[in-house]
Structure formats: structure tokens, C-alpha cells
Amino acid sequence: MNWDRIGPQLAEATWETLYMVGVSTLLTVLIGVPLGVLLTITAPGALSPSPAVHRILGLLVNLGRSLPFIILLVLVAPVTRGIVGTTIGSTATIVPLTIGAVPFLARLVETSLREVGHGKVEATLAMGARRRDVVRTVLLPEALPSLVAGVTVTVVALVSYSAMAGAIGGGGLGDFAIRYGYQQFRTDITVATVVLLLVLVQLLQWAGDRWARRLAHA
């Protein structure tokens, strides 16, 4: 097999990775940020303390974070089949990717929100704000640079998860590296995919850092 044939396939694998990571990032942010907010505001002494909710959410998040991703991949297969109809392919991989990344992001969001000074919250409550106003106009905007950094870390983790997911038929660059590089002893292909992944991660990190820095006015 020569590079004329490998090229388009590599491009397709890259596209698959971008698709998996892109969609699962979107879903992870949609689920992980609210979960992180809930974790933060239900903590003891926080905006809306609720020990029971806090403990249950904390337990779920820890459970998700302590499972090795490769195990999670297998465990959620029935769920994936239920949602997507199959466990093979890029679209199916989005389910375990999202489930794996949500707890990760939720913790990062919690850490970011906790950094927002208590005084800012108090000042806003003193203005007669509702608790949801505090979340909307203080916690999230004030933590935004840090949240963007957290999402960047999550995207990079998703790139690596997606490569792992490739191992069980998820497609993408990981799958490509294993099928052509590893199983056919083509070290040059392995190296090419690694370089591609490295470039991708670098680009994502660079863009995330830049964005976070632009948002940080302090």
C-alpha cells in the first residue's frame, strides 16, 4: 500500500476524529457545565446548599472519573446501542466519549466556579439578585477564562479518548494507526498519525489558550 492510497484514507480518518471530538465536545459542554454549576451551588455553605444532591452528584462524577476509559467504552455499549442503534463507527463512539468526558469537565467547571470570590456573589445578592441571576451574571462570566481553559483540557482529553475508541471500531486516527500502522507493521503510518494527532492537539491548545487570554481582563 502506498501513500497515494493512504493519503485520502488518512484524511478521512482525520475527519472522523474531528467529527467525534467536535460533537462530543459540544455535548460534553452542554451537560458538563450545568452539572458543574449544580455541584458548585449545592455544596455546603454555597449559594443553594443541598447536601443530598451534592453528595449524589459528587458520587456519580467520581464514579465516571475513576473508571478507565477503555472499561467505560465496553460498559456503556448497551446504552450506545440504545441511542445510536449500533456500537460501531464514529457516531456510536460519541456516546462513550461524552459519558467519559462529562464528569471530567464537571469537576473542572466546579473548580473554576469556586475560584470566583465570595464577595462578588455577596455584592450581587445585596443588589437583590436571584440565585439564578448570580449564576448567570456573576459565576459564569467571572469564571469564563478559566472555563475556556477547562474546555480546552477536555477537548485534548477527548482527542486521546477518541484514539482509544478507535481500537474497538470507532474509526478515526486511532483506529487508522492500529489497522494500518500497527497491524501491517508500517511504522511510517504510525508516525504520520502521531504527528497529525500532535498537530491537532497543539492547535486546539493554542486556540484555547488564546481565547482564554483574550477573555481574561484582569
Added chain:
Amino acid sequence: MIELSDVRKVFPARRGAAEVVAVDGVSLSVADGEFAGVVGPSGSGKSTLARLVNLLERPTSGRVAVDGQVLTDLDADGVRRARRTVGMVFQHFNLLDSRTAAGNVEHPLELAGIGRAERRRRVAELLDLVGLGDRHASRPAQLSGGQKQRVAIARALAARPKVLLCDEATSALDPTSTAGVLDLLRQLRTELGLTVLLITHEMAVVRAVCDSAVLLDRGRVVDGGPLTEVLTRPHSALAAQLLPAPPVAGATGNLVRVTLTESAPEGRVLRTLAGDLGLDVEVAGGSVETVAGRRFGRLLLSVTGDDGRLDAALEQLRAGGSLVERATPGDEPPPWQEQEEPAPESDREPDEPRFLDAPDVQR
């Protein structure tokens, strides 16, 4: 305007820490348009008291009323609306870094649901009022401490409150900025007819702006009243802080303490003792300050050569309106050591966010 009746705030015991009675049966009344101070040593419950006025802390018992409205009778929604009539300014400004100066002032107006055009107009008006008409687009990080506090004051006044709470509002500022902010507060009080409750551990601040003050110690009011009255009251604990009596220790002879006011100047006392009685009078110590816009002072005189007429002369001076008395060591409460209030942010454990209803007292 502000009425606290027998207010108590107890923070329950938690995590091995004992129960804390932060405010212990405080009754306090601040009249419409009054500039009132709350002073006390670190950990005396001053900041908790401020937070009880707008129910950032709900009192364990007692009644809080502002502008005739009993806040402690309101439900959460009512309290929220009532808070708009009470502006609050903090030691560490608490401005949002994600917003410009104008954005910060606009924040309470947004929360009150005021339309965009009206918000813009009001923000411009408020920033002009605090002397920052040219800093609309500045971020908090680009402003000095004094400027940040001015933005915070503009923000606190945005919803046209009748009451302004200042919690150590000048404690993080240098002396020049402090003077500027105090001037502004005094000017705003006059222009807007505000009622101000100012929490501070700095006596200079009270002397500069307050009409009245209460002294808080371990959650209780131990002294208080209009400053002009407090300062002429003998052995007042608050007066001892506001205008420390010259130390008696080390002085010799018969010691006479003279309190100076505009209506009881020192000339008459000196004339009587040195002139009429022919005694040797030395000034052993003293200080004169302007308090509530009036001159107040305390002198410690060392009198020698008394042939028995001193007490009678003092009696006569007292009858004539002079504030004189014999001084003996230990008859005046010592002023507490003025110290920087520990920053509220630093004593908080990072893993334990406390937004509401949490102990806010240092022991």
C-alpha cells in the same frame, strides 16, 4: 430609617468549632439622613451586623426594619426586593472583573429589569456623580483602589437606595484615597439624603464623617450615641477610642483631666487654676481633633502647689460648664490596639465556599 431590635445572630457549631454568638441582642436605631458608625475591635461582630441590615445574614432572633418595612417578616422574594433599597459597599470592592466600570454600575439596573436606554443614561449620571465620568470603559484591573471603590459606590447607588451600608469601605485604601472616598460619601449623603451605616475599625473614619456611633464588643453594644454627646460623657468607652485620653501613668502632681469642646474651651480652666489660684500648671498630655465637624480635645494637666483649694475650684468650674475632673490611673478604658482587619478572603478555606449564612467572625 434603620431599626434593629434585640437582634441576635448565632452561628451553629460545626466541624469541631464551637457555636459562635456573633451578634448578641443588639438594638440600634439610625435616623433618616443620619451618618452612623459601628466601631469595635476585630471579631466584635461589626461585619455580621452590617449583613443583618439587608438580611445577607438572617438574624437568629430579633427584628430588622428599614424604611418602615420589617425585613424579618418578609419571605425570600420580599427580602430580595427590599435589598434594592439598601446599597452596600465592601472593603474589597467586589467589582466584577468581567465587566467595565460602566458594566459594573449597570449590573444592579439589569437585575432590576430596567430598559437599556434608561440604564445607559443612569450609568453616565452615576459615574459623573462619583467623579469617574471619563472611565466608563476601564476594567477594574485598570483602576486604582480609590477609583474601584468609587465605582462600587456608584453601583451601590444605582437602584436609588435610601440606605447605604459601608462595610470597612476604606480599610483597603491608602490615606489619600480614604479621604477622597470619605469626602464623596459625605457629599452623597447631603445631595441624595442618604442614611449611611458605616462599619469600621478606624477611629479616624468615624471622626471624619459620622454623626453618631455605637461601640460593639463581643456582639453587644457597649456604648453609643451622637458623637458630640459621647465625647463630653465622662468615662465613655467609645469616647476613649475616638479621642484617647492622655496616659496618666508617669505624670506627677495632682492630675486634672479637661475635655475641650467649642462651648467649653480650655482658657477658662487654665485661667482659674494658674491665674486665680496661682498654682503651677503643666500640660502633661493632650490631643485635639475635629469630630463631626467640631473641635474636641482632651488635656491632662499636672497641677502642683495645691493648698486644698483645687477640688473646690474644679467644682466651681464644673458648675460653670467646664468638663474637668481629677484623673487617676486606670479610670479610663484603654484604647484597643488598632490593627488591620484580616482580609475576609484570606481566612476562608479554599475548599469550603461560603456564600450565605456562614460564620463570618474571627475569634
